[in-house]
Amino acid sequence: MxxxxxxxxxxxxLFSFSEAxxxxxxxxxxxxxxxxxxxSSGAMYxxxxxxxxxxxxxxxxxxxxxxxxxxxxxxxxSIGTNEPIPGNVWMGVTSVVKALPDGKFLCNHGYSELCRxxxxxxxxxxxxxxxxxxxxGVEIVDIAISPNGTIYGAGRMEGxxxxxxxxxxxxxxxxxxxxxxxxxxxxxxxxxFFYCIELQSDGRLLVSGFSFFEHKVRPASLLRIYPNGQLxxxxxxxxxxxxxxxxxSESYALGVQQDQKIVMGGYTLPPxxxxxxxxxxxxxxxxxxxxxxxxxxPIGSEVLDLTIRPDGKLLLxxxxxxxSNISGAxxxxxxxxxxxxxxxxxxxxxxxxxxxxxxPFTMVEVGSNKIITATSSRLPSSYDKxxxxxxILDFNVGVLQPNNTLDEAxxxxxxxxxxxxxxxxxxxxxxxxxxxxxxxxxxxxLQTVHxxxxxxxxxxEVSIPVSDALPAxxxxxxxxxxxxxxxxxxxxxx
Numbered sequence: 001m002x003x004x005x006x007x008x009x010x011x012x013x014l015f016s017f018s019e020a021x022x023x024x025x026x027x028x029x030x031x032x033x034x035x036x037x038x039x040s041s042g043a044m045y046x047x048x049x050x051x052x053x054x055x056x057x058x059x060x061x062x063x064x065x066x067x068x069x070x071x072x073x074x075x076x077x078s079i080g081t082n083e084p085i086p087g088n089v090w091m092g093v094t095s096v097v098k099a100l101p102d103g104k105f106l107c108n109h110g111y112s113e114l115c116r117x118x119x120x121x122x123x124x125x126x127x128x129x130x131x132x133x134x135x136x137g138v139e140i141v142d143i144a145i146s147p148n149g150t151i152y153g154a155g156r157m158e159g160x161x162x163x164x165x166x167x168x169x170x171x172x173x174x175x176x177x178x179x180x181x182x183x184x185x186x187x188x189x190x191x192x193f194f195y196c197i198e199l200q201s202d203g204r205l206l207v208s209g210f211s212f213f214e215h216k217v218r219p220a221s222l223l224r225i226y227p228n229g230q231l232x233x234x235x236x237x238x239x240x241x242x243x244x245x246x247x248x249s250e251s252y253a254l255g256v257q258q259d260q261k262i263v264m265g266g267y268t269l270p271p272x273x274x275x276x277x278x279x280x281x282x283x284x285x286x287x288x289x290x291x292x293x294x295x296x297x298p299i300g301s302e303v304l305d306l307t308i309r310p311d312g313k314l315l316l317x318x319x320x321x322x323x324s325n326i327s328g329a330x331x332x333x334x335x336x337x338x339x340x341x342x343x344x345x346x347x348x349x350x351x352x353x354x355x356x357x358x359x360p361f362t363m364v365e366v367g368s369n370k371i372i373t374a375t376s377s378r379l380p381s382s383y384d385k386x387x388x389x390x391x392i393l394d395f396n397v398g399v400l401q402p403n404n405t406l407d408e409a410x411x412x413x414x415x416x417x418x419x420x421x422x423x424x425x426x427x428x429x430x431x432x433x434x435x436x437x438x439x440x441x442x443x444x445x446l447q448t449v450h451x452x453x454x455x456x457x458x459x460x461e462v463s464i465p466v467s468d469a470l471p472a473x474x475x476x477x478x479x480x481x482x483x484x485x486x487x488x489x490x491x492x493x494x
Contacts, residue, residue: 034389054103055073108140113128113134138158145199163193198256219249222251223241252265255306263276263277264276299318302319328357331344358377359375370393372388413477421466438464
């Protein structure tokens with residue numbers, strides 16, 4: 001399939017309204033699924049977020065001369081921040097947060113040190129020296145943790161154009177088995193940037209970013225490294241893959257599938273557009289994915305994060321134009337072959353309703369059906385905003401046409417399209433306290449039909465008047481119990 005055909009197919013996907021996997025903001029999180037925290041204008045640059053085992057959300061960033069971490073519980077309530085950390089912090093991406101299985105988390109302090117925190121944000125003095133380990137001038141921007149607790153961080157060397165990977169034992173002591181002293185300095189070309197690090201199941205490390213050669217070629221780069229710090233010569237060319245796609249390219253997102261195929265997302269130009277590539281375990285492009293191993297997404301400019309779903313689909317978080325000259329966050333889901341998943345959102349896409357936002361974005365998958373995103377925005381106010389949103393990916397959604405028999409969930413909505421009244425029938429095996437709501441496709445609640453209403457076991461019938469003022473279009477009806485959506489049904493206002 002050539003590139004032009006791929007672009008046409010993806011654009012056509014925007015207008016598909018077949019059965020959908022609905023994406024909506026989780027109304028149980030903060031206020032209608034969105035949380036905004038005031039931050040001083042230009043002072044905090046949201047880069048890294050992770051979710052602790054207890055459900056708390058930790059977001060890292062920086063302020064002038066200080067580093068700061070914001071901590072929120074699973075409902076979106078702030079539970080404080082760790083104390084600002086003095087230091088000569090470079091004004092850029094200077095904080096990375098990584099949750100650990102025991103509930104603690106790691107956070108770097110600029111180029112100087114990596115520290116471990118307890119779940120409440122206080123320093124863990126059992127790590128390194130007084131809770132911190134020296135970074136020797138490496139500004140790490142991503143972390144991978146091995147099953148035995150070894151910590152690997154990738155980033156850029158202070159005061160130079162070279163990048164590095166550092167390794168520490170679980171207790172914060174440099175791992176001397178890694179490149180001799182726990183640090184691998186890497187300079188293959190004029191300039192090298194590392195953005196992502198991932199661990200394969202066999203213990204080998206993948207590192208991605210981009211290179212900048214003297215003759216101005218700037219390809220995305222992907223390296224594979226053994227646990228001892230040596231480049232894996234069986235991967236690409238001497239352990240390294242350079243891929244320019246359409247020209248200048250960079251990689252900001254990285255993932256490893258269960259079959260050990262490697263997914264790398266970022267951008268390419270010309271033209272300036274989001275791109276995602278998949279590679280075989282030996283570093284060659286996977287011809288079974290997209291256009292000779294690459295999917296181009298002209299609706300977006302950069303893939304900023306990705307997650308690999310349990311069914312092999314790829315969920316991408318991209319920067320794109322959501323309105324004229326306004327950038328925003330867009331979620332896109334691809335099938336395992338790289339085609340747009342038409343069942344996701346609206347034709348494979350979901351647009352955040354909060355604009356404008358500024359890169360970078362980050363995304364964390366929670367459980368089997370929730371996604372948390374973090375970014376920052378310069379909304380019209382005296383403050384910038386740190387924005388955290390939680391979304392539910394509803395996998396049990398379909399359009400029920402008139403005269404259908406009851407489906408597996410015992411729900412029937414008719415007529416569809418609707419003109420004035422929705423007739424809803426459902427059957428319960430046991431008594432339930434339910435919320436029934438009408439929403440738009442972004443998850444905004446338009447009408448609460450019943451709130452905390454008790455329904456007895458057996459067949460139920462509910463008549464729902466639809467306002468004449470509601471514009472024609474596609475909407476959702478949700479039935480929820482105990483804070484969990486039991487069923488969502490798309491319906492059309494005629």
